[in-house]
Structures are given as structure tokens and as C-alpha cells.
Amino acid sequence: AQNTVIDAGRVAEHNAQQQAALAADYEALGGMLARRGVDIEKLTALAGTFAVAVPSWGVGTGGTRFARFPGRGEPRNVFEKMEDCAVIHQLTRATPAVSLHFPWDRTDDPQALRELAEGYGLGFDAVNSNTFQDQQGQGHSYKYGSLTATAGAVRAQAVAHNIDCIELGKALGSKALTVWVGDGANFPGQHNLRGALERYLDSMRDIYGALPADWLMFIEHKLFEPAFYATTIADWGTSFACATELGPKAKCLVDLGHHAPNTNIEMIVARLAQFGKLGGFHFNDSKYGDDDLDSGSINPFQLFLVFNELADAAQRAKGGDSDFAPAYMLDQSHNVTDPIESLMTSAVEVQRAFVQAALVDRNALRAHQEANDVLQAAQTLKAAYRTDVSAILAMARVRNGGAADPVGCYRAAGYRDGVAERRPAKAGVSGSGIV
Numbered sequence: 001a002q003n004t005v006i007d008a009g010r011v012a013e014h015n016a017q018q019q020a021a022l023a024a025d026y027e028a029l030g031g032m033l034a035r036r037g038v039d040i041e042k043l044t045a046l047a048g049t050f051a052v053a054v055p056s057w058g059v060g061t062g063g064t065r066f067a068r069f070p071g072r073g074e075p076r077n078v079f080e081k082m083e084d085c086a087v088i089h090q091l092t093r094a095t096p097a098v099s100l101h102f103p104w105d106r107t108d109d110p111q112a113l114r115e116l117a118e119g120y121g122l123g124f125d126a127v128n129s130n131t132f133q134d135q136q137g138q139g140h141s142y143k144y145g146s147l148t149a150t151a152g153a154v155r156a157q158a159v160a161h162n163i164d165c166i167e168l169g170k171a172l173g174s175k176a177l178t179v180w181v182g183d184g185a186n187f188p189g190q191h192n193l194r195g196a197l198e199r200y201l202d203s204m205r206d207i208y209g210a211l212p213a214d215w216l217m218f219i220e221h222k223l224f225e226p227a228f229y230a231t232t233i234a235d236w237g238t239s240f241a242c243a244t245e246l247g248p249k250a251k252c253l254v255d256l257g258h259h260a261p262n263t264n265i266e267m268i269v270a271r272l273a274q275f276g277k278l279g280g281f282h283f284n285d286s287k288y289g290d291d292d293l294d295s296g297s298i299n300p301f302q303l304f305l306v307f308n309e310l311a312d313a314a315q316r317a318k319g320g321d322s323d324f325a326p327a328y329m330l331d332q333s334h335n336v337t338d339p340i341e342s343l344m345t346s347a348v349e350v351q352r353a354f355v356q357a358a359l360v361d362r363n364a365l366r367a368h369q370e371a372n373d374v375l376q377a378a379q380t381l382k383a384a385y386r387t388d389v390s391a392i393l394a395m396a397r398v399r400n401g402g403a404a405d406p407v408g409c410y411r412a413a414g415y416r417d418g419v420a421e422r423r424p425a426k427a428g429v430s431g432s433g434i435v
């Protein structure tokens, strides 16, 4: 039997209270969808298959460059982080994997961590390396770059760290390594733009060579920050070129917050899917830059349009490229909310976009596109986007043993009060590792 963090009886009690309202909403929605020729049961079954990984660093309070205001009962190590991740999955049933970040989540006992996770029904998605900070006791500084550093010893240290991450990931059952580097220049002339990318590729070739046969490597691009003049892997074009150069195991990872404002991210998704290089996502939302806000909190239509492209790609893949399975992960930082509540809400919002995209009448859309009926083509997307699928999501959760209303259930269970007592804050401990 699976271990549960929140008493299963409490979840059942919560669902019983919600049952009548949910049944009524579900029936009303089912009737409305039936008139559109859509079987609600199919959508509910599909919703139940959805999964997005939780970032281990998301369960602590992130803070900004200016301050961090710690929350109560923050996890103090990776084992406590897993407990919080288990709550998120128990109530949403949509987050069966965790993405770890090293060395923030380093453990001397990966076997124990794996067993703890398995007990909760959790697995591990991509592991992330970190050469954007110096760690205590490290021989060389990344102040002037890591995989692109001019000093060979610095590059070697960064490569060794990534290979270490692969080793840890292997012990945990991960199947991918995500590499994001902040390397770049703050001033024109600081480094040779082409030379930096050549050194990056040299380093990445060494890491690629250490990947097990069934692993992937995700290259995560980001426009700027911490390098404010020229970031080495700033855009999907550079990411795509590097992934192509490195080989089939290298793919591109799209973090929604890593683009210039107003960038058409769904088109990037379409391009990467077309050329077989869409590796995965870091979902979050933003208004200005890499804000790392909750998914769907600022621009839910964009999230829907991303999933519309994914649905299109999945449909095409059925006929050929059957291994189209990009990794879905959240990457958020919570400053003013309870991280568990934010992560549950985000998982549900991403799942919502997934279900709404499945509602798009693709045959009608194609016909409107062929006929150049622009207005109806746009309205076909809007019809799906405007449909409130909340009852489908809630029903899928309840049927899978989750909570009708994850945040309501979580609050009623008093989990935060419990951990606040069990996990007294230690001075100087950063919950997320982001300092």
C-alpha cells in the first residue's frame, strides 16, 4: 500500500462534502459537451493520464534578489522536500515525479531517498545541475563562467559536476539531465561571443559522452540574467543548434519565463516539435522576465496555446514519430504564497490547459484554415479555451483518490501547522537553496 502524508480518511471526508456539488457541475458540463459531440468521460479519462513534475526547489520559499521572507515549516532537506511533494501528488494526483537540483538536493544515501519516494508513489524526472553558483569547498569559482569558462580547470570542474549529477540521477531512476548555465557576458568585449559557445560545446560533448543509453539531455535557454549583455545560451535557436550538434540524446527545454516579453512561445514549441528537438518544459508564468510565478496566473491563454501546439504535435506523432513525449515540469519560485498551495494550483492549471487543448475541434480548425475563414478558426480555439473544465479536473482527481478541491482539503487537514511544529526553522537555512 502507498504511504500517504495526509490521512486518507480526511480526503474522503472532504470529497464527501463536495460530492453533491461536483456531481451536479459534472452532469451540467457533460450535457453541454454532449451537445457539441464531446464525450465527457473520454476527457475525464484523459485528464487522469496527465502528469507534471514538481521542482524540489519549489517547495521552499524562493525569495527575490532583494529579500527572502521564510515561510513556516519549510523543508530543511531533500527528505522533507519529498514529503511536501507527496502532499501535492496525494491531493492533485497529477504530480507523480519530482525534479531534483544538485547540489541543493545532494544526499549520501540516494537509495533511502528513492525508497522514500517510491513509498509515496513518486519517481524522479530530470535532474538539474548547478554551475551558476559557487558551492562551499569548491576548487574553482564560476564567477566568469562554468562550461564556457576560459580556464580549462573551471570547465573541467563544471563538467565533472554534471557527470556527478548523472551518477546520482542513475541511482534515483532519473532518465534525463537538464543543463542551464548562466554563463555569458555583462559587457561588450568581456568575452569572444563565438569562442564562448565553442567552449560550451566542447564541455557539453564531454557530458553528453557520459549519458547512459536511455537518457536524454535537456538544454535550457534563457534570454538574460545573470548575464545582462550576452548570454551564451540565450535563445531556442542557439539551444537547437547545440542540441543538433551534440546528437539525438540532446533536446531543448522551454522554460516559459526565459523569453523576451511578447515572444510567441507556442511557435517555438511548434518549431522544436517539428524538428524532433522538443525535450521538455519548465512551466511557470511571468509578466516581465523570469518571474517564476504560478502557471496560468498571468497569461493562461498562452499556456492553452502551448498545449494546443502539443496536441497538434501529438496527433501528428501518432502517424510517425511515436516517441514524442516531452517532459513536463514546473519551475516556480514562491515568495508570498504557501509553496504547496501554489504548486498544487499550478499543476491543476497546466492540466486544465492540457484538457482544454484536447477540446479543440481539430477537424473544424483545419477546415477553417483551409478555407481561410480566419474568424471561425480563431473562434474554434476560443470555444475550447472558454470552456470551464474544472468539473472534469475535479472528477479525475476524485476518481484517482485525490481531492475535489486540493487547496481546500490541504487547509482543512492543517498540514502547514503540523510541519511548522515538526520543522522549527534553523538559522541560516535557505528552504529552496536559492540564496
Ligand code: LRH
Pocket (backbone or CB within 6 Å): 057, 128, 180, 220, 222, 255, 282, 290, 331
Ligand atoms: C534558471 C532556471 C533553471 C534553474 C532554475 C533554478 O532561471 O529556470 O531552470 O535550474 O531556474
Ligand code: MN
Pocket (backbone or CB within 6 Å): 220, 255, 282, 331
Ligand atoms: Mn527553469
Ligand code: MN
Pocket (backbone or CB within 6 Å): 222, 255, 257, 258, 290, 331
Ligand atoms: Mn528560470
